[in-house]
Amino acid sequence: MVTPITPTSRQRIALLGAAGSIGASTLKVLRQHRDAFELVAIAGHSNWQAMLPIIAEFAPKVCAMADAAAAHSLRQALGNSAPAVAVESGTDAVTTCAVLHDVDTVVAGISGFAGLASTWAAVSAGKRVLLANKEALVAAGNLLLNEAARTGAVLLPIDSEHNGVYQCAGGLVCEPSRIRAITLTASGGPFRTRPLSSFDAITPAEACKHPTWSMGRKISVDSATLMNKGLEVIEAALLFGRSGADIHVVIHPTSTVHALVEFVDGSVLAHLGPADMQVPIAHALGLPSRLTLDVPRLSLQQMGRLEFFEVEADRYPALALAYEALGAGQGACLVMNAANEVAVAAFLAEQIRFTDIVPLVDHSLQAFARFEPRTLDDVFALDAEARRFASAAMRERMVSA
Ligand code: NDP
Ligand code: MG
Numbered sequence: 001m002v003t004p005i006t007p008t009s010r011q012r013i014a015l016l017g018a019a020g021s022i023g024a025s026t027l028k029v030l031r032q033h034r035d036a037f038e039l040v041a042i043a044g045h046s047n048w049q050a051m052l053p054i055i056a057e058f059a060p061k062v063c064a065m066a067d068a069a070a071a072h073s074l075r076q077a078l079g080n081s082a083p084a085v086a087v088e089s090g091t092d093a094v095t096t097c098a099v100l101h102d103v104d105t106v107v108a109g110i111s112g113f114a115g116l117a118s119t120w121a122a123v124s125a126g127k128r129v130l131l132a133n134k135e136a137l138v139a140a141g142n143l144l145l146n147e148a149a150r151t152g153a154v155l156l157p158i159d160s161e162h163n164g165v166y167q168c169a170g171g172l173v174c175e176p177s178r179i180r181a182i183t184l185t186a187s188g189g190p191f192r193t194r195p196l197s198s199f200d201a202i203t204p205a206e207a208c209k210h211p212t213w214s215m216g217r218k219i220s221v222d223s224a225t226l227m228n229k230g231l232e233v234i235e236a237a238l239l240f241g242r243s244g245a246d247i248h249v250v251i252h253p254t255s256t257v258h259a260l261v262e263f264v265d266g267s268v269l270a271h272l273g274p275a276d277m278q279v280p281i282a283h284a285l286g287l288p289s290r291l292t293l294d295v296p297r298l299s300l301q302q303m304g305r306l307e308f309f310e311v312e313a314d315r316y317p318a319l320a321l322a323y324e325a326l327g328a329g330q331g332a333c334l335v336m337n338a339a340n341e342v343a344v345a346a347f348l349a350e351q352i353r354f355t356d357i358v359p360l361v362d363h364s365l366q367a368f369a370r371f372e373p374r375t376l377d378d379v380f381a382l383d384a385e386a387r388r389f390a391s392a393a394m395r396e397r398m399v400s401a
């Protein structure tokens with residue numbers, strides 16, 4: 001049961017990754033409910049230009065830029081125009097935003113493992129955490145969940161599928177005596193019908209052109225390989241306490257149904273909604289109530305039919321890899337995520353081909369699979385080691401190619 005935020009009447013928000021896609025969707029929700037929310041802190045990496053209009057519109061008290069040069073440029077650009085905002089710099093400053101005393105709710109919208117430190121800090125400080133940053137959970141796993149249990153932090157999934165499961169199941173508790181299985185849908189990305197023979201020629205621009213969602217570049221590539229769904233299977237296993245065998249994936253090209261929960265009596269509840277991240281964000285921000293939202297409504301007549309297909313294993317080998325990692329343990333999930341981040345960054349930088357991503361991740365996974373991190377320090381150490389391994393393996397391949 002999520003209780004209303006107290007003691008102030010306005011819920012006080014720290015938005016991490018404010019200039020990104022999740023950041024933009026969150027701001028759209030806040031804009032529609034100025035009387036209910038106060039944006040206290042924003043954080044990002046280097047895109048200081050995007051912070052200017054956010055500061056002008058929402059007047060946060062703190063803006064943290066991980067990149068020191070970006071913070072410097074932002075201070076100069078602001079001059080005396082926004083004296084009330086403290087521009088802080090460095091990764092510690094980003095983390096500090098997550099633990100500020102006058103913040104109730106942290107929107108964890110930083111992409112990749114880079115979001116772990118601030119997500120962990122928010123959880124350690126017992127905040128209400130709206131979790132978009134799935135890589136943090138995939139990497140830290142039960143360590144993060146145990147920390148939330150210790151501090152009383154409330155984790156609310158805003159990844160659309162997990163938010164859908166949360167709504168159908170009535171929370172995070174999905175015990176087998178009540179719930180038989182969880183199904184996550186995947187649009188299939190931009191290459192669902194593209195001939196496999198042309199996958200070698202896929203460009204970053206093509207991979208980032210998602211058919212139904214508008215998202216950052218890393219998650220867009222992950223959606224094209226289906227690694228995003230693989231990360232989401234692990235995210236669901238952790239959040240809802242189920243094994244991989246109870247979590248299914250189907251291709252559903254229009255992204256109208258986000259998730260389905262099958263109960264032991266045969267009932268199946270599905271979550272439907274517009275493919276707009278404002279919807280899950282508003283749900284989590286509004287709990288235990290509902291916020292009104294100005295998004296196009298679903299029309300069953302226009303929809304006509306809902307289509308579901310099996311996942312083609314040879315088109316999307318990343319999904320089987322993620323199930324394998326989930327079965328192998330937390331260390332394997334972490335390594336898979338780290339190697340994937342290295343591979344996707346290299347693909348976006350046009351250093352490797354689209355079809356090199358999954359083999360590189362697989363190669364890294366096989367090299368590390370049995371190590372289990374026991375502390376947060378272990379998590380950071382193993383992540384760094386896996387990245388070094390993946391980068392070296394990639395360089396070797398590039399030389400021998
Ligand atoms: P974007 O690339 O659009 O935005 C990422 C944000 O993170 C940017 O604001 C970026 O800052 C910031 N950032 C990156 N690295 C750092 C760092 N080291 N320190 C501080 N800030 C950093 O990504 P998305 O919004 O698409 O995705 C964010 C997260 O949400 C991901 O984990 C993704 O999987 C998840 N998610 C996203 C969905 C979507 O629809 N976009 C849907 C479901 C989940 P800057 O702009 O300054 O570089
Ligand atoms: Mg999702």
